[in-house]
Amino acid sequence: MEDDYFSLNAILADNHKLSCSFTLDVEGLGYLEGGTENNIHQHSKVELPFWLAQTLSLNEFTTFPLPPPYSNRVKAALKASAQSVKLSNLVGGNGWWYRWGRRIADVLDDVPQADLLNTLLKAFVNRLPALQDLSAHHASADHTLPESSTSTGEAFRDGMEGDERELFAVGQESGKMARSWYDGSSSRKGGR
Amino acid sequence: MSFFDDDDDEDDFNSLSSNNPRPGPNPISYGQSGSGSNRASSSREGSVSGSSSFLDRLRSTVSPPPGGQQQQQQQQQQQSRSRASESIYAESLSYNNHRGESSSILGSIQGDDHDIDINEDDDPEDLDLDDENLNDIKKLSKYWVKERGTVDLNPWQGDLIDQIFDKLEQQQKMVNTLRSDPQTSEEEHFKLMLVQTEMERVKYLVRSYVRTRLHKIEKFAHYITITPDMHHLLSGAELSHARRYTELLHTHFQHSVLDSLPEWLRKMDDTYGDGLSMVTKPNRNIPVLIYCRKDCGEITLEGGERAALAKGTTHLVKYRLVDRWINLGWAEVL
Numbered sequence: 001m002e003d004d005y006f007s008l009n010a011i012l013a014d015n016h017k018l019s020c021s022f023t024l025d026v027e028g029l030g031y032l033e034g035g036t037e038n039n040i041h042q043h044s045k046v047e048l049p050f051w052l053a054q055t056l057s058l059n060e061f062t063t064f065p066l067p068p069p070y071s072n073r074v075k076a077a078l079k080a081s082a083q084s085v086k087l088s089n090l091v092g093g094n095g096w097w098y099r100w101g102r103r104i105a106d107v108l109d110d111v112p113q114a115d116l117l118n119t120l121l122k123a124f125v126n127r128l129p130a131l132q133d134l135s136a137h138h139a140s141a142d143h144t145l146p147e148s149s150t151s152t153g154e155a156f157r158d159g160m161e162g163d164e165r166e167l168f169a170v171g172q173e174s175g176k177m178a179r180s181w182y183d184g185s186s187s188r189k190g191g192r
Numbered sequence: 193m194s195f196f197d198d199d200d201d202e203d204d205f206n207s208l209s210s211n212n213p214r215p216g217p218n219p220i221s222y223g224q225s226g227s228g229s230n231r232a233s234s235s236r237e238g239s240v241s242g243s244s245s246f247l248d249r250l251r252s253t254v255s256p257p258p259g260g261q262q263q264q265q266q267q268q269q270q271q272s273r274s275r276a277s278e279s280i281y282a283e284s285l286s287y288n289n290h291r292g293e294s295s296s297i298l299g300s301i302q303g304d305d306h307d308i309d310i311n312e313d314d315d316p317e318d319l320d321l322d323d324e325n326l327n328d329i330k331k332l333s334k335y336w337v338k339e340r341g342t343v344d345l346n347p348w349q350g351d352l353i354d355q356i357f358d359k360l361e362q363q364q365k366m367v368n369t370l371r372s373d374p375q376t377s378e379e380e381h382f383k384l385m386l387v388q389t390e391m392e393r394v395k396y397l398v399r400s401y402v403r404t405r406l407h408k409i410e411k412f413a414h415y416i417t418i419t420p421d422m423h424h425l426l427s428g429a430e431l432s433h434a435r436r437y438t439e440l441l442h443t444h445f446q447h448s449v450l451d452s453l454p455e456w457l458r459k460m461d462d463t464y465g466d467g468l469s470m471v472t473k474p475n476r477n478i479p480v481l482i483y484c485r486k487d488c489g490e491i492t493l494e495g496g497e498r499a500a501l502a503k504g505t506t507h508l509v510k511y512r513l514v515d516r517w518i519n520l521g522w523a524e525v526l
Contacts, residue, residue: 004472005469005470005472006472
């Protein structure tokens with residue numbers, strides 16, 4: 001999860017919209033609101049992509065509250081059971097909850113920042129055992145058996161966030177590679 | 193995926209393994225097995241000549257080897273083989289002594305027999321080995337693991353690689369001579385196969401080491417071209433490759449995208465306000481798994497905690513906090 005300039009995941013995550021309110025009147029940029037007005041009035045709410053919102057907020061043209069994916073409701077759900085929260089729907093198309101959280105945390109002040117980062121960390125740590133378990137299991141699971149869609153495994157897999165899905169793919173692939181090496185070497189040596 | 197192809201070795205291994213289970217040496221079947229071994233050796237000849245030209249190709253990527261003495265190289269080569277093949281060779285030597293062999297290469301091996309015995313006293317479990325006792329292959333494994341475990345580019349171990357190439361060549365010549373000698377027995381042919389397997393493993397280590405470095409170099413190509421401090425970490429070929437790669441990439445970007453943009457948007461080395469730069473630097477905050485060989489003292493982690501790096505403990509810490517000790521060799525990357 002590097003903050004590479006050329007990383008496509010980072011670019012996609014940055015593109016997610018943030019709801020900000022302007023602190024002053026701006027002329028001629030009314031099209032940002034989507035309406036037909038020519039100017040933006042003070043305290044009007046506009047949805048801006050994060051890369052725009054960050055620069056504007058740093059220069060104090062806009063302010064924004066903590067966005068909904070990181071609200072208290074989500075925090076309470078995570079505290080209750082981190083593994084059953086669907087993180088994939090919260091931010092953007094593919095789900096970039098962790099990345100976006102880190103970008104937001106960069107713009108916040110100290111106390112909310114530490115709070116948000118702690119939430120992210122705890123959520124990740126609590127979801128990791130389920131992730132690891134599922135990826136190891138899937139590598140050797142019999143796919144002819146229909147899995148019930150209400151099982152926690154499937155539900156977790158649907159709700160997995162973008163970076164978690166990458167880790168899951170890595171785990172699965174390494175399990176498959178280990179198995180094929182094991183099968184391949186034993187068949188080559190005559191089943192020893 | 194890699195440009196070093198392993199497929200030809202597998203086919204030859206299969207053909208060789210099918211030829212090998214033969215009855216013990218016996219004067220009646222000797223003629224047959226002699227021709228069988230010739231067949232096997234001819235099928236191997238293709239891969240052998242292929243692999244020696246591959247060695248030449250690999251050697252062209254390193255600096256030319258220093259002129260060494262023949263005797264010294266052979267002695268080094270004796271010590272460099274793994275313990276398994278050493279004991280096998282000791283066995284085959286004693287076997288040959290009984291049969292009264294007198295080929296020139298085997299004769300020179302007998303003189304160095306006592307060197308092989310000394311090396312068998314090495315205890316691989318003892319983690320407090322001084323570096324001089326480690327043979328070249330173990331050293332290469334350590335540097336390989338370090339290269340794979342860290343994000344930064346480590347110094348290029350040119351001398352070590354040169355030594356290993358020399359030893360590989362020596363071993364290859366010995367194997368060739370022994371194989372074409374009609375007096376070597378079936379058991380020895382089998383042992384030669386093991387020796388060749390070990391050579392393949394060493395070649396894999398070298399390839400993987402070079403591949404890891406190549407991946408890092410291509411990732412940080414622009415940064416390397418800009419920073420002269422890093423140039424001593426690379427070999428000559430690596431440095432020229434980094435420069436050409438940077439040029440290639442930039443030309444490609446220019447022609448495909450940047451020329452259509454306004455003049456002030458065409459830069460490729462901007463740095464933004466929040467520290468994000470177009471030039472990718474090695475990210476030194478990435479954690480690294482280390483094992484402390486010696487007492488390294490305490491380090492201060494983020495948030496003010498202190499962690500004691502006592503001897504024999506394993507830690508997962510950010511790279512920049514412990515890179516000093518990794519470079520000294522006091523902490524080993526796992």
